[in-house]
Amino acid sequence: MTDNAPGYPFGDGTGLALEPEYGRLRAEEPVSRVQLPFGGRAWLVTHHADVRKVLTDPRFSSRATTANPDGPRFTPQPLFPAGVMSMDPPEHTRIRSLVSRAFTGGRVEALRPRIAEIAGGLADAMLEKGPPADLVSMFALPLPVTVICELLGVPYADRDRFRELSDALLSTTALPPEEIFAAVMALNEYLAGLIEERRAEPRDDMLSDLVRARDEDDRLSEQELVEFGVGLLVTGHETAATQIGNFIYMLARNPEQLAALRADPALVPQAVEELLRHTPLGAVSGIPRVAVEDVELSGVTIRAGDSVIPSINSANHDESVFEDAHRLDIHRPSNPHIAFGHGVHFCLGAQLARAELQIALETLLIRLPGLKLATDGDADLAWKKGLLIRGFSELPVTW
């Protein structure tokens, strides 16, 4: 009866226009069966209210996804049982609370001057080199990479090594499974090595804090420590780096919005919220959950054991919540987007990402006021493909 479940994701992850299937499903079948790249079928949930429900209702479990390592998923490798993304409260609360205070409002505010200094230095280098330049390698990537390296205590000199492994970790179909497995192992070994260094010689950084939480207070296992370090390093830069490039592209393609922002840079914080809502970062949109009992959602009964994909991209384009949802409108008065997720897995680094994105836009608007794409159409743009996220491998700009 569900033999016609369409394949998901709907596209290959290139382009920032949300695939039309989402709009059709929201209108006709807001909870529908889809076929994932690995492990079978899942329910795709597309309404804002239903997505928020899946993300906060404890009957939809992250931990239960690890009970069946071959279950429906987006990556050939199973979810890591010791990773925070596969945990439910209270074990999730135990791990996350080790660092959550470092990422909350006040602490992030204190980091702003340093983030602005890094961004300013990158803008200087672009101006010195002169146009055209690749925004990804000269600005979008080094800004968040430098910030997370300094916070965690990862040597910036190692960036080429962990960058390549990070992209492999986010691969769905970009690489053969054995290459992904090898990258997972290599990244774990890399973090394990840094952890040993901090154990021998603690410093004033987050890795040293986590080692102390492990060794002195026994608050997490060695494997959890390594996985958490990997998670912080990868998600701590890939997301913001990707969205800086995506946001500049979106603004270039919406010149009246860009002009409004240039005329009044005080609009940057709300423009960032609208860009977060409108720009689909995820190519697959949402990490699977598994129902631990039967749950009804928009008239559909989801059975215990079924996998569920809460689509954040679709929720952020739900017309019942966002008027003219397809329009990028930096003046949007109310913006309850869930770009950072919702519930216990709400992005740990959301406030840091906001600060980085705001500072990135401010710096680029002010220091390179004539900034524009160096390509005419979309045909020449270099997209990443087959990853969990959408974005550019290069973005040529001029000014």
Place this chain on the structure above:
Amino acid sequence: MSEANWKVEVTGACIASGMCVGTAPAYFELDGDRNRSVPRSARPAPDPLLLSVADSCPLEAIRVHDAGGTLLAPLD
């Protein structure tokens, strides 16, 4: 309600991340219309989970005081 009960409030900084609702559904619920979280009880009995939730709020929007008015979480 015991006189030892704590005081819990969600401030205007709340952005409805859902962190507290997901972690401690017995203590918090989402007000979808106002897009923010509200405590189910402003004077709950003492529970360490409330401190952990207040420490985990990305916006530091949850304030937990003891009966005497001393701030228990979040603390720096």
